[in-house]
Amino acid sequence: MKGETIDLWVPGRPEMMLVVRLSTAGVLARSGLTIEAMEDVKMAAEEACGCLIRGWGCGRLHIGYQLSQGQLTMWVEARDWGADCAGVSDQEACMTRCVLLSMMDQAELCYEDGRLTAIRMGKLLPR
Numbered sequence: 264m265k266g267e268t269i270d271l272w273v274p275g276r277p278e279m280m281l282v283v284r285l286s287t288a289g290v291l292a293r294s295g296l297t298i299e300a301m302e303d304v305k306m307a308a309e310e311a312c313g314c315l316i317r318g319w320g321c322g323r324l325h326i327g328y329q330l331s332q333g334q335l336t337m338w339v340e341a342r343d344w345g346a347d348c349a350g351v352s353d354q355e356a357c358m359t360r361c362v363l364l365s366m367m368d369q370a371e372l373c374y375e376d377g378r379l380t381a382i383r384m385g386k387l388l389p390r
Contacts, residue, residue, distance in 0.1 A: 268320060269327040271311060275316050275341065280309050287337075294335060295389040298329040303366035304335065304386055310366075314359040318351030328371040333388050340373075340381040350377040364376045 273279040287308045291301045298316050312324055322343035328338045351359075356372055356379050363370035369385035 267329070270335060271328075272342075273324050273326070275322045275324050277313070277316060277343075279324070280312060283308050283312050283324075284307050286326070287328070290330070291335070294330060294385070300386070304337070305385075307366040307370075307384055308337060308339070310359060310362055311337075311384065314351060314355065314382065315339060315341040315379070319353070330388070331389060335369075335386045336383070337385075338381060338383040383386040 269286075269290055271283070273282055277321065286306045287305045288301065291304060294301070296304070312326065315324060318341070322341060325340040325342055326339075327336075327340075329336045359382070360370050360372055361383070363384055366382040367386050368381075371383045372379055373381035373383060375381075
């Protein structure tokens with residue numbers, strides 16, 4: 264699986280977080296991370312999805328995973344939101360980034376037209 268990208272699309276609803284956690288666990292199964300580090304990554308995936316769901320409240324989420332060159336790269340993107348979605352406040356985005364950095368080695372917030380639409384994260388893997 265090293266170097267391959269895995270894409271998961273789920274409805275942007277809180278009840279889909281179990282699917283995200285289980286999918287993340289599957290991706291991490293042979294990563295070499297400790298159980299505690301794998302739990303951190305699963306929680307980070309859930310936190311990133313939760314932030315975008317709370318901000319957009321509709322549409323779909325695209326979750327992507329890639330294991331390559333000693334690192335897991337994971338991203339979450341909000342897709343297909345309606346015109347009435349408020350987006351994520353700057354305060355919540357800042358707080359989410361701080362939380363993600365407590366679990367991951369990297370966390371980047373991605374904006375489109377001034378609105379948070381995606382979160383990219385990275386976790387170093389054991390050699």
